[in-house]
Amino acid sequence: MWCFSLQRRCLHSSLGLMKKLKSKTPAEQRWLQRQLKDPYVKASHAQHFRCRSAFKLLEIDDKFRLLQPGRIVVDCGAAPGAWSQVAVRRVNSDRTDPALPLGTVVGIDLLNIPPLDGAHFLSSHDVTDPATHAKLLELLPGGRADVILSDMAPNASGVREMDHEKLIVTCLSLADLAERVLQPGGSLVCKYWDGILARKLQEKLSSVFGHVQTLKPNASRKESAERYFLARMYRK
Numbered sequence: 461m462w463c464f465s466l467q468r469r470c471l472h473s474s475l476g477l478m479k480k481l482k483s484k485t486p487a488e489q490r491w492l493q494r495q496l497k498d499p500y501v502k503a504s505h506a507q508h509f510r511c512r513s514a515f516k517l518l519e520i521d522d523k524f525r526l527l528q529p530g531r532i533v534v535d536c537g538a539a540p541g542a543w544s545q546v547a548v549r550r551v552n553s554d555r556t557d558p559a560l561p562l563g564t565v566v567g568i569d570l571l572n573i574p575p576l577d578g579a580h581f582l583s584s585h586d587v588t589d590p591a592t593h594a595k596l597l598e599l600l601p602g603g604r605a606d607v608i609l610s611d612m613a614p615n616a617s618g619v620r621e622m623d624h625e626k627l628i629v630t631c632l633s634l635a636d637l638a639e640r641v642l643q644p645g646g647s648l649v650c651k652y653w654d655g656i657l658a659r660k661l662q663e664k665l666s667s668v669f670g671h672v673q674t675l676k677p678n679a680s681r682k683e684s685a686e687r688y689f690l691a692r693m694y695r696k
């Protein structure tokens with residue numbers, strides 16, 4: 461489980477990984493070796509992203525242009541903050557370009573999210589908790605968001621069906637969040653682990669969004685059950 465918990469926290473220091481390599485079990489060593497060879501891990505260091513997951517969102521956004529200057533974004537499961545970094549750059553919430561409209565990024569996570577210029581973070585907050593929705597509303601200009609991102613993932617037990625179900629239940633709660641904050645016409649990007657309940661989530665999203673599709677970005681490891689739903693044209 462050690463490697464999974466590291467993965468979740470997107471540990472990104474190659475040097476640190478090298479040092480740790482010697483003292484680990486064979487399975488842990490294999491995981492660390494994979495990290496060291498991974499081109500997205502290397503690129504995330506070079507581009508100062510907090511973890512490789514940034515490239516999944518960059519790929520999705522390059523194709524669908526969800527994160528435009530001036531947009532208001534909620535990033536669910538934001539720690540350590542790589543998706544928020546992407547969102548800040550793209551919606552101009554750090555005023556990098558004063559000539560462009562100023563966006564807003566609010567990130568939420570059960571864990572601590574290190575501060576980031578241009579983003580507001582609700583650390584130690586549960587996205588599924590209505591009390592979090594109330595706090596979020598106060599941080600959103602006009603109480604509204606254009607885009608909800610969710611890269612949330614529960615602590616993996618290693619039992620595939622159980623982890624799948626847990627994540628689907630978490631994702632289903634995003635429909636409540638959307639009802640509270642998402643603008644009509646807004647979009648949602650939502651990570652899930654594929655399995656029998658994925659259809660249920662897709663149906664739920666299709667009941668409130670005009671268009672729902674499944675994405676598997678190149679940066680998402682091929683052997684992983686990870687997929688994303690992109691839901692667009694929210695119907696209030």
Ligand SMILES: C[S@@+](CC[C@H](N)C(=O)[O-])C[C@H]1O[C@@H](n2cnc3c(N)ncnc32)[C@H](O)[C@@H]1O
Pocket residue numbers: 468469470510511513514536537538539540541542543544568569570571585586587588611612613614615630
């Ligand atoms: C894969 S990480 C997200 C990585 C992030 N997108 C990034 O680029 O830095 C998944 C995160 O989801 C968070 N999470 C899981 N369930 C959550 C919940 N109910 N509320 C808030 N955060 C949650 C976990 O704490 C974890 O930090």
